[in-house]
Amino acid sequence: MALEDYRADALRCTRCAYCKWIPFDLIKSWRFSKGCPSVEYNHFHSYSAGGRLVTALSLMDGRSTVTEAVKESVFKCQMCGNCDVTCKMCRYDMWPIEALHELRFRLVDQGHGLAQHQPVMKGFRSLSNMLNKPKSKRGDWAEGLDLKRLSKHKSKLLFHAGCQYSHDPDLREAVRNAAELLKKAGVDFAILGADESCCGGRAYHMGYKADYQAAAERNLKIWADAGVETVVTPCADCYHTFKRLYPESGSSVAVIHMVELIDRLLKQGKISFTKALPMRVTYHDPCYLGRQGEPYVAWKGKEKKIFGQAVVYDPPRPRYNGAKGVYQPPRDVLMAIPGLELVEMERNREAAWCCGAGGGVREAYPEYSMWTASERLEEAKSVGADALASACPWCEKNFADAATRNGTKIKIVDIIELVYQAL
Template sequence: MVRELKFKMVEDGHGIEAHKKMISVLVKEHNTMMQPKSKRGEWADNLDVPRVSSEKFEVLFHAGCRFSYDKVLQNSARSAVTMLKNAGVNIGIMGEREMCCGGRAYSMGYRDELDRLAKSNINACSKAGIRTIVASCADCYHAFKRLYPQFGSQVEVLHTTEFIHRLIKEEKLKFRTGMPITVTYHDPCHLGRQGEPYVPWQGVEKKIKKQIIVYEPRRPRYNGAWGVYDQPREILKAIPGVQLVEMQRIREYSWCCGAGGGVREAYPEYSNWTAVERIEEAKSTGAEAIISACPWCERNFMDAVSGMGDSMKVYDIIDLARKAV
């Protein structure tokens, strides 16, 4: 209902000004970071990784807008690609041809932008022969996993934590270096409760007594319980020396970082308050660091910690995994 209200407000010309500015740049530059698209692939300039324009490969690593342009977080994307390559995965990137997934625009009420970007990305993957998309950004994962199937996408979609967890189970990846650190894990909204896979439905909508709506057959319901929760935790537990302590609000009940849905751009003070609330909860566990699997969460936490003058460390789970290999 809330999302439909957003769609209606945007279609009627009542979108939030901060969002309008972002969307205007997105249309031209294909990213939500207000940056030129020509610099999209620079994060991988020193990586020996094929790009879709020059070689064929079956596994595509999609960096996403935040990882592509955030200078501090770019190393996490590089680490992810390096780990997968070293494990023998035939992986490549779109580089400067990569475009925004459209998920963030969709969550702000701009469904036409999702439609445009989804169709472009699906077409690009089809031409390149891509069979699997690996995303380190939870927002991108949600778009590819939950939204793109509605546009006909049939590629396998995995978050980096799912792929690494698979490699560990197949004994293609082992952690050898100990890391004596106590950490707590933050479940990103778009990897957790909004990371459930899309379930297609065909049926009819009926009204009982002109007011109660029922569906035949029953429509699938998303309650957040089937997101990606276990794999990140099992990765952390597999790293020698890492002690995982849990916060009170976890999994589908996790407290949002405050960066999603365009909140960070439109309501920065509220976004920061939300992040501080989560940092305080993380501190209550006795953890030295808060770990997540989404660059938007990590950026919001980093900014909040800096503003608090706190010593809490913020890491992407890939950063720890890469150091332990």
């Protein structure tokens, strides 16, 4: 696809502004009714999906040029996808988030990528991770666990840790717990260790499509050579990349998130809880596991008009509106932990407020990123939660940083750690 393929979307946008809110029927209070962090923080229409469609149209038609203000409005967005869900509440013929991706790809192709992203992208190209960490250290998290390496043992199931879990010492316990838990349950799996590379998803979200494609091709070849049939990952970003983006590059490898696998293992009786965790926990749906975690559906068809006016797709086009994201497994897992009380924030599931870390925002606009996370912490506090649990290392890192900065008294936990503690 190209930006021009979304020209019709830009023209069809009715400027209704639904994309600034969560779906109207899910609003419970004014305080937590907003859905787009970008427009809420920047207070200007061009920072909403509808506004960015206007910008895209103007650029396509040569009525505008790319200025610093245009770049900021395009990149100061987490690519969280709330706009896409809310727009589709009443529009079946628009794909705002795809148009926003194409707008970023266009700017990057024309040499207008953000200067703040360049160190990250340099590290991605030379070190195969998004944190500028030494490649040789990627497998250190697994030291002493005696895990099978894919380079030595063929395996149908690959455990992919992801950049953040592999390189962040604060998250090391969670990823080690995940591997130990799989061993306890008798799951046969292997890891790549230092040979593991970034999935490429965050490069894609920043607008670097060619870099993403190179990463996808490299990973798919390694998997194919080793006979991998299923990949399990504890990272929501990697999950989305493997599940939703890789099939476009020809992947037929099955993908599950670690929390889905834990849920299955619990329901099959392969693991069970023996300890109580008396705490009040709220669950944060990561954007890339929730509303953007829907499985890829192949579509090849064309747009037609009926009665010279109404747009239809032949055959019907898949409608990603967040309904088929991974929502229930993490909740079932948390509710199964003895003594743990699960409380929902007002904005949950497809209406969840973003953690603030996505789309290259954490790297380029740290203040805005922290503000977005702080908003979510306020929401968690408003339901009296002792702890905020999630299933994505990027979310957890951003929340932990915001909580430290603000002095917010709430524990940020990885769902895997809670499970491990209760075994």
